[in-house]
Amino acid sequence: MSASDVPASHPRYLSLLRRERIVCGVERGVTSLHGLIAHGRGEAFDYLIGERTHLFATGAITAAAAALKGARHPVISVNGNACALAAAELVALAEAAGAWLEVNIFTSSPPRELAIRTMPLDAGARDVLMPSQTHAIQHIDHNRKWVHPEGILTADVVCVPLEDGDRCEALVKNGKTVITIDLNPLSRTSRTAQITIVDNLTRCLPLLVQAVREAGTAPVDPVPWDNRKALAEAESVMRQPQATVSGPTAN
Amino acid sequence: MSASDVPASHPRYLSLLRRERIVCGVERGVTSLHGLIAHGRGEAFDYLIGERTHLFATGAITAAAAALKGARHPVISVNGNACALAAAELVALAEAAGAWLEVNIFTSSPPRELAIRTMPLDAGARDVLMPSQTHAIQHIDHNRKWVHPEGILTADVVCVPLEDGDRCEALVKNGKTVITIDLNPLSRTSRTAQITIVDNLTRCLPLLVQAVREAGTAPVDPVPWDNRKALAEAESVMRQPQATVSGPTAN
Numbered sequence: 001m002s003a004s005d006v007p008a009s010h011p012r013y014l015s016l017l018r019r020e021r022i023v024c025g026v027e028r029g030v031t032s033l034h035g036l037i038a039h040g041r042g043e044a045f046d047y048l049i050g051e052r053t054h055l056f057a058t059g060a061i062t063a064a065a066a067a068l069k070g071a072r073h074p075v076i077s078v079n080g081n082a083c084a085l086a087a088a089e090l091v092a093l094a095e096a097a098g099a100w101l102e103v104n105i106f107t108s109s110p111p112r113e114l115a116i117r118t119m120p121l122d123a124g125a126r127d128v129l130m131p132s133q134t135h136a137i138q139h140i141d142h143n144r145k146w147v148h149p150e151g152i153l154t155a156d157v158v159c160v161p162l163e164d165g166d167r168c169e170a171l172v173k174n175g176k177t178v179i180t181i182d183l184n185p186l187s188r189t190s191r192t193a194q195i196t197i198v199d200n201l202t203r204c205l206p207l208l209v210q211a212v213r214e215a216g217t218a219p220v221d222p223v224p225w226d227n228r229k230a231l232a233e234a235e236s237v238m239r240q241p242q243a244t245v246s247g248p249t250a251n
Numbered sequence: 252m253s254a255s256d257v258p259a260s261h262p263r264y265l266s267l268l269r270r271e272r273i274v275c276g277v278e279r280g281v282t283s284l285h286g287l288i289a290h291g292r293g294e295a296f297d298y299l300i301g302e303r304t305h306l307f308a309t310g311a312i313t314a315a316a317a318a319l320k321g322a323r324h325p326v327i328s329v330n331g332n333a334c335a336l337a338a339a340e341l342v343a344l345a346e347a348a349g350a351w352l353e354v355n356i357f358t359s360s361p362p363r364e365l366a367i368r369t370m371p372l373d374a375g376a377r378d379v380l381m382p383s384q385t386h387a388i389q390h391i392d393h394n395r396k397w398v399h400p401e402g403i404l405t406a407d408v409v410c411v412p413l414e415d416g417d418r419c420e421a422l423v424k425n426g427k428t429v430i431t432i433d434l435n436p437l438s439r440t441s442r443t444a445q446i447t448i449v450d451n452l453t454r455c456l457p458l459l460v461q462a463v464r465e466a467g468t469a470p471v472d473p474v475p476w477d478n479r480k481a482l483a484e485a486e487s488v489m490r491q492p493q494a495t496v497s498g499p500t501a502n
Binding site for chain 1: 291
């Protein structure tokens, strides 16, 4: 079923639209097949929080906006899933935060990296940095170590939506402040980042853009943030029976 | 990362192996891209039950084995995901239960139906029925209504692993006893089938084959089964914090 066949009034419309975007991502060489499986995991966790943005997420959004606005050199890392789902919103976030966008994917694939770069450019990004083959972060072995010297290498704050655990951990070990967006509060990524927004990427990005814009140009103080407590709240909500969860099904 | 790169001692070995099988399923034309997303949803629910077979599943397996052995004409429905993940186990189940295998997929695609048929045949199935274009079950509109006249049309017990909600409901309305295997105890499929095994397909199928074999050739009495109670137990386990869940991550 294509999303275009589904009326906007359909109770599963947004979910079907996201699913269609990620499948289109595969068809245009942006998303990997393993990325589709990861998307499905996210869907299940989203069901369990009732597919809405909770206080543990809005708090994290406020902290993330302050971290981005207070950064000397913020960078937003873009992978296949993030790009397929929300290229335009990532461009808006980079614009609002004065941040670079930088492509980084798990398994080396120059054609896929180029396909990913095209989407934010088409959505209006001024430029999108590509990983170099000369500059690497420490504490990680595979393709994800390669970074752009004027991007992630020298960034102080990195926003890495839908990131894998190894790389998130490496970025922290390299002294970066890491913001992630991840629907699984139990994932290594969620537990390793300093600020984890446990929410659907497409639902929270507009809120994050708005929070960054509202911060304006005045100097921004960091917002104290207890990530461990927020993750515990997210897990607690996820494990509570909720009226909103019984509606959507996994089939 | 290919599963063959991962040692069997890797804590995520089985999960990575299943992921690789389903990706291979796409590459050989057996699994749809949407099937990959469904697989990811299943992974998330499996994390939440600690990736092990619980009593609510072993009870359902006992009831399912009795239903298959007591059936006049049992049929096992095979779709892309089930085939990619467990073709050999489905063949073993059909053999043990004296059941037919019948291909059925959501979106009409003769090449994909033929690709699916090949896998159980390669795994030793005597034959695999294909949906006709002349015989249909009632209460369903799309491609899934088409069935084989000597298969699902006249079956009394149908095992439909990883089934979609509409078709599961239609099979029940057509008077079939429906057994399903589904990791989401909240799905319409889980709630509509008479016997739902809430477990990972690859983990429970060998147990189901064993249960059917142990039933032997003696007449089998139906096992009373309260599916609603079992689903409530599965949901309750899923919603409880468990030590076993914190290990695996979604990244």
